[in-house]
Each structure stands twice: as structure tokens, then as C-alpha cells.
Amino acid sequence: MNWAPFTRLLGPFALMASSIAGADEAGEPFSFAPLSNGHTTTTGFLDLRSDVGLGSGDKKSGAGSLKTDVDSGYRGRGRFELTHQMETTRLVLSGDAQLERERMRGGPDHNEQTARVWESYLEIDGEKLSWRIGRQVIQWGVADEVSVIDSFTPQDFRSFLVQSRFERKWPVTAVSSRYFLSGEDFVEVVWLPEFREDLLARPGEEWSLFVENNYVRGLGLRERSSATQNGRLGDSVFAVRSMTRRETFDFSLNYAYHFEQLAAFEADIEGVEPDGKMLGTVQPYHARQQTASMAFETGREGIGLRGELAYVTDSGYVSYDMNVPGLVERRDTVRGVAGIDYTFASRTYINVQYTLDYIKNHNSMMQPDKFRPSVTWRVNTPLVGEDLWLEFQGREFFNMTDRFWRLQLRWRVTDDWELRGGGLHLAGADEGIFGQFRDNDQVYVGAHYYF
Numbered sequence: 001m002n003w004a005p006f007t008r009l010l011g012p013f014a015l016m017a018s019s020i021a022g023a024d025e026a027g028e029p030f031s032f033a034p035l036s037n038g039h040t041t042t043t044g045f046l047d048l049r050s051d052v053g054l055g056s057g058d059k060k061s062g063a064g065s066l067k068t069d070v071d072s073g074y075r076g077r078g079r080f081e082l083t084h085q086m087e088t089t090r091l092v093l094s095g096d097a098q099l100e101r102e103r104m105r106g107g108p109d110h111n112e113q114t115a116r117v118w119e120s121y122l123e124i125d126g127e128k129l130s131w132r133i134g135r136q137v138i139q140w141g142v143a144d145e146v147s148v149i150d151s152f153t154p155q156d157f158r159s160f161l162v163q164s165r166f167e168r169k170w171p172v173t174a175v176s177s178r179y180f181l182s183g184e185d186f187v188e189v190v191w192l193p194e195f196r197e198d199l200l201a202r203p204g205e206e207w208s209l210f211v212e213n214n215y216v217r218g219l220g221l222r223e224r225s226s227a228t229q230n231g232r233l234g235d236s237v238f239a240v241r242s243m244t245r246r247e248t249f250d251f252s253l254n255y256a257y258h259f260e261q262l263a264a265f266e267a268d269i270e271g272v273e274p275d276g277k278m279l280g281t282v283q284p285y286h287a288r289q290q291t292a293s294m295a296f297e298t299g300r301e302g303i304g305l306r307g308e309l310a311y312v313t314d315s316g317y318v319s320y321d322m323n324v325p326g327l328v329e330r331r332d333t334v335r336g337v338a339g340i341d342y343t344f345a346s347r348t349y350i351n352v353q354y355t356l357d358y359i360k361n362h363n364s365m366m367q368p369d370k371f372r373p374s375v376t377w378r379v380n381t382p383l384v385g386e387d388l389w390l391e392f393q394g395r396e397f398f399n400m401t402d403r404f405w406r407l408q409l410r411w412r413v414t415d416d417w418e419l420r421g422g423g424l425h426l427a428g429a430d431e432g433i434f435g436q437f438r439d440n441d442q443v444y445v446g447a448h449y450y451f
Contacts, residue, residue: 046078046449081119094119119171132176137169138190140241140254141308142297146355146376146395148310148335149293152239152258153192156199160207160437161404162424162444172196184245192237195228197286198261206440226263226284233257249298256293259286264316266326287314287330307338317359318367318431329366334358339376348381367431373398387412391422395434402432420446 081094095117121134141147145165155168176190201207228235239256263284270280293310315333339353353376362370378393394405408422423443428435 090123090125092119092121092123093117128180130178130180132174135171135173136176137171138174138176139166139169140239140295142250142295142306143308143337143339144351144353144376144378145393146337146353146374148308148312148337148355149254149256149291149295151261151291151310151312152190152237152256154196154198154261157262158199158201158205158207160201160440161406170196170199184243186243188241188243190237190239195235195237195259195286197226197259197263207437226286228259228286229288235259248300249296251296252294254291254293254295256289256291258289258291260289260314260316261286264318264328266316266328268326269322283326285316285326285328287316289313289315302343304341305339306341307336309336310334315359319365320367321363321365324365329363331362331366332360334360346382347386349379351378353377369399371399374402383409397428397432400429400432400435402428402434404434416449418448420444420448 081092083093084091117135119134119136121132121136123133124131138153139150141150145161147165150165153172153174154170155165156163156170157168172192173194174190174192176188178186178188180186237256237258239254239258241252241254243250243252263286265282266285267282268280269278272278290313291310293308295306295308297304297306299305312333312335314330316328316330319327319329321327335355335357337353337355339351341349341351343349355374355376357368357372359366359368359370359372374395374397376393376395378391380389380391382388383390389410391408391410392406394403396403403426405425406422408420411419413419421444423441425441426434426437428438430436
């Protein structure tokens with residue numbers, strides 16, 4: 001099939017899609033049908049993916065012989081964005097469609113087909129004030145995959161960490177505004193009329209979080225619909241930040257009045273059967289939280305430094321103390337991340353970040369440790385010119401065996417086509433972030449078409 005007429009019409013792939021694909025440079029969007037008061041552009045991408053879940057035989061370490069009954073599936077996703085730029089107003093309409101089929105271990109075959117609008121908002125840019133009203137993706141923070149301030153809008157965890165944080169961010173209906181003080185300094189205010197929680201896999205699916213871990217399975221409790229703790233703003237979310245930008249650094253002070261994005265699952269014990277199995281229900285509960293934070297980023301001569309520090313109120317943690325209501329302890333938590341990256345003359349890029357959570361008023365009956373240190377890393381190195389890249393990333397917790405590794409090859413076949421292949425490895429104990437998915441190792445291949 002001759003794609004030339006379509007590429008001439010739609011133009012090269014622009015910055016948004018190049019960022020999703022991990023490309024280093026983005027083509028300028030093609031402009032067509034000029035109007036008397038502006039111009040219109042289109043950008044987009046098509047992403048096709050197939051994966052096979054390997055699983056492992058060793059329940060403790062996540063290592064061992066592979067299972068013979070594997071997960072398989074394919075996933076197709078495409079986006080088309082239309083932008084109309086006038087003198088002071090920009091209109092954006094972005095459509096996102098996804099087709100997915102999976103065969104899961106221990107579950108029936110199922111087909112999922114979804115078509116949805118992604119972003120659709122009105123943006124008004126003035127000399128000092130800009131507004132964006134409508135469905136939009138909001139992402140704060142300077143850290144790579146683990147940000148402690150990007151916590152008041154949802155992410156899509158239905159495939160856990162198969163996608164990057166940039167790809168996981170989910171659009172919300174919101175009003176955001178920036179007031180520019182001087183130069184590039186600004187104050188930004190964000191208001192979500194209605195809270196939206198993170199998107200999670202359904203109970204029993206491959207990447208289901210918390211509900212299917214050993215804690216709830218061991219109690220044998222049923223899940224019921226989630227609930228939120230409304231506050232002075234009802235179930236809405238409010239955030240504000242002050243950004244200072246200079247030639248050598250960026251610095252921000254941030255505050256968010258929000259909800260716990262990943263719910264704590266509070267148990268309601270009704271009784272105990274003769275065999276010791278507990279009866280009752282478990283309710284995903286999103287507590288009202290406040291987060292005060294700061295972030296900085298600087299760089300010089302190929303070296304980049306960045307960091308984030310946040311104080312979060314009322315984080316929920318599982319407790320093994322049967323006298324605790326709901327078996328969930330609420331504690332204020334200090335969270336931080338500091339990182340350094342460097343690009344060598346060979347174009348090899350290295351990023352290392354250290355993260356630490358400190359739980360105030362911790363007690364020995366709580367599931368997590370008082371301190372939770374970890375390190376994340378990313379290494380991208382070219383193998384053949386600018387067309388073939390090897391990428392390795394991961395995260396490792398120091399206080400327990402809990403790890404995530406991803407190894408990927410990315411081959412830019414032509415300007416329009418890219419092939420990817422790689423694998424994921426997860427290991428750790430039941431209570432770990434990654435350990436609960438240690439049976440979900442997988443390999444995958446993908447094809448990506450940009451326009």
C-alpha cells in the first residue's frame with residue numbers, strides 16, 4: 001500500500017508522539033488548509049504490540065523454570081491529534097483508540113475493545129495569563145520514572161510498568177492556568193472538579209494490584225466499590241506551584257490538596273470460619289491528603305542533577321495488628337528522590353536516581369519498613385549509528401528483595417517505522433511492589449508507525 005498520500009496529508013510525526021516513542025528528535029508538524037485567522041495541524045502514531053508472559057517456577061525468588069502455560073496477547077493503539085492555532089487561542093482535539101485481546105493464565109479468554117477521546121481542551125494564551133480548560137494530561141515533577149510530587153492526577157496501571165510514566169498518565173477534566181511573573185517564571189493553578197483514581201487491572205487479571213496480593217487472598221475477603229473521604233472542596237482536587245526558571249536551573253514550590261491515588265484496602269472482618277479463614281469484605285478507600293513539596297533541576301556540560309522532596313499526610317499502610325480498624329494504619333510520610341544523569345561523547349546516556357520513603361510514627365506491626373530506600377537506573381546506548389539502541393532500566397529496593405528490570409532493543413527502520421523487542425523481569429517477596437508480580441515475566445515485540 002502506498003502511504004505517500006497519507007504522509008503528505010498528515011505530515012511528520014510531532015513532538016508528543018516522538019516523546020512517547022522515546023525518539024531523540026521530533027519533526028515539525030505539517031501545516032495545511034491555512035485559515036484567515038490561524039492554521040491547523042495533525043499529528044499521531046500507531047502502536048502495535050504482542051507479548052508472551054513467561055512466569056517462573058520459584059515462588060520465593062521469581063527465578064526458576066518457565067511455566068508451560070503462558071500468557072499471550074496483542075494490543076493496538078493509535079492517536080490522531082488536530083490542532084488549530086490562532087493569534088491568542090489554540091484548540092486541540094486528540095482521539096485515542098485501543099484494541100486488545102489477551103489470554104490469561106487461570107482465566108477465560110476475553111476480548112476488550114475500547115475507543116475513547118484522549119485530550120480535548122480549549123487553550124487561551126495571553127501575554128501574562130494562559131488558560132487550559134477541558135480534558136487534559138497533567139504531569140509535574142523533574143524525576144524520571146519515580147516522582148514524589150506527580151501524585152494528584154491518575155496513571156494507568158492496568159499493565160503496571162509496561163509503559164513509561166509519560167505514557168501511563170491519564171487525562172482528567174480540569175481547569176489549569178498559568179500567570180507569568182517575569183521572564184519564564186510563573187504561578188500555576190490546577191483544579192479538578194472531580195477526583196479520578198488510578199486505573200487498575202480488574203481482580204484476577206495479570207497486573208491486578210493489592211486486591212490479588214497475598215494479604216487479601218489470605219484473608220479470603222470480597223472486594224466492594226471504592227470510597228473517598230470528601231473534604232472542604234468536596235471530591236475535587238486543587239494544586240498550585242510556583243516555578244522559577246533561570247539559565248542554569250529550575251526550582252519549584254508545590255502544594256496539592258488531593259486524594260490517595262492508589263487506594264489503601266481497608267478490611268471489614270465479620271467473623272472467622274472453623275478452618276481459620278476470615279469472613280468479610282475489603283474496601284478500596286482513598287483518603288484525603290495534602291502534599292507540600294519542592295523540586296529542582298540543573299545541568300552543565302552534559303551532567304544533569306535533579307531532585308524532589310515531599311511531605312505527604314495520611315498515607316495508608318497495611319497492618320498485621322487485628323486491633324487496627326480496617327487493618328490499615330494512616331501515617332504522614334516524607335518522600336524524596338535525587339538523581340544524576342550524564343551523556344557521554346559516544347551518545348550513551350546514564351541516569352541513576354536514589355529514592356527514600358520515611359514513615360513517621362512507624363510501628364513493627366506495619367507491613368512496610370520505616371525506611372524504604374531504592375535506586376532506579378536507565379542506560380541507553382547506540383549500537384548502530386542512530387538507528388539501533390539498547391536500553392536497560394530497573395529499580396531495586398535495598399531493604400528487601402524487590403526488583404524490576406527491563407531490557408529493550410529499539411530499531412528505527414525508516415523515518416516512519418520503528419521496531420521494538422525486549423523483556424521484563426520482576427522478583428521479590430509477596431509484600432513487595434514488584435514481588436507480587438514475580439510470576440509476570442514477559443517478552444514482547446512491537447511495531448510503531450508515526451505520521
